[in-house]
Amino acid sequence: MFSISKHFKIFISITLTILAIGVGSMITRGFNLGIDFKGGNIIDITFEKPVTVSDIRTVLDKHDLGNSIIQLATTDNSTSSKSVLIRTGILADNVRQETLADLNSQIGEYNVNRIENVGATVGSELVRQAIIAIIVSWILMILYITMRFEIKFAAAAVLALVIDVMMVVSWFSVFQWEIDSSFIAALLTVVGFSINGTIVIFDRIRENLKGHRPSESLSELVDNSIQQCMTRSLYTNFTVLFTVGAIIIFGGETIRNFAYAMFIGFSSGVYTSVLLAGPMWKTFKEKK
Numbered sequence: 001m002f003s004i005s006k007h008f009k010i011f012i013s014i015t016l017t018i019l020a021i022g023v024g025s026m027i028t029r030g031f032n033l034g035i036d037f038k039g040g041n042i043i044d045i046t047f048e049k050p051v052t053v054s055d056i057r058t059v060l061d062k063h064d065l066g067n068s069i070i071q072l073a074t075t076d077n078s079t080s081s082k083s084v085l086i087r088t089g090i091l092a093d094n095v096r097q098e099t100l101a102d103l104n105s106q107i108g109e110y111n112v113n114r115i116e117n118v119g120a121t122v123g124s125e126l127v128r129q130a131i132i133a134i135i136v137s138w139i140l141m142i143l144y145i146t147m148r149f150e151i152k153f154a155a156a157a158v159l160a161l162v163i164d165v166m167m168v169v170s171w172f173s174v175f176q177w178e179i180d181s182s183f184i185a186a187l188l189t190v191v192g193f194s195i196n197g198t199i200v201i202f203d204r205i206r207e208n209l210k211g212h213r214p215s216e217s218l219s220e221l222v223d224n225s226i227q228q229c230m231t232r233s234l235y236t237n238f239t240v241l242f243t244v245g246a247i248i249i250f251g252g253e254t255i256r257n258f259a260y261a262m263f264i265g266f267s268s269g270v271y272t273s274v275l276l277a278g279p280m281w282k283t284f285k286e287k288k
Contacts, residue, residue: 005219008279022170034180190265197273
């Protein structure tokens with residue numbers, strides 16, 4: 001049987017290498033902040049005939065504005081409307097005029113109700129609250145897992161969660177995917193979901209500890225516990241990943257970055273739960 005514990009140094013080295021690249025990207029390149037964080041323009045227009053979101057987005061894509069927020073003024077859940085509200089990033093006057101001209105020539109005549117600049121809807125205060133929420137969740141998990149298991153289980157579980165969150169943040173910085181308000185929701189979802197797989201394996205380790213034979217090393221105990229949970233872990237996580245993958249492919253542009261964040265976080269959750277969490281607990285257990 002392949003020993004995960006014996007290859008722990010390889011797995012943690014791969015993890016630290018990826019995180020180092022991510023941290024380097026955060027320092028040198030930063031993040032691609034979306035409209036919610038940077039503010040932008042609101043364009044409120046009324047067409048002479050009903051239009052759809054895809055009609056508008058097709059034109060905006062030609063001006064690299066495909067990530068703009070498009071809202072139709074409908075009351076009957078219709079997919080088309082004459083009244084359209086478009087929220088873009090900060091636009092230069094010439095870009096805005098070119099975009100409006102293309103909307104007119106490619107979709108139809110319209111009347112401009114208003115064009116105005118708006119501030120960021122997600123300010124530094126909300127970002128700070130989101131960070132606090134994640135940290136508080138880690139603290140509460142440490143307390144709960146310590147009561148149900150022990151402090152070493154709690155430390156390993158939360159460290160695995162920190163890796164999951166950092167993986168998501170790192171990938172978004174490296175590939176410069178846009179970060180908007182849904183990104184915060186995705187991070188909180190990853191924190192809540194990833195801990196489940198780790199707890200299942202830790203629960204099996206705790207059960208096996210009760211019948212632990214002196215001839216069985218901690219490495220063997222951890223490997224056996226992970227192996228006993230492997231089918232459940234893979235079935236559960238791959239089912240979720242298939243669903244999120246479908247959202248990435250078919251969900252549309254507006255929620256794609258949200259789906260990317262969840263896909264990376266859940267994938268990292270499988271990796272940390274199966275390959276890192278148990279060996280990390282063993283490492284802490286062997287420390288005097």
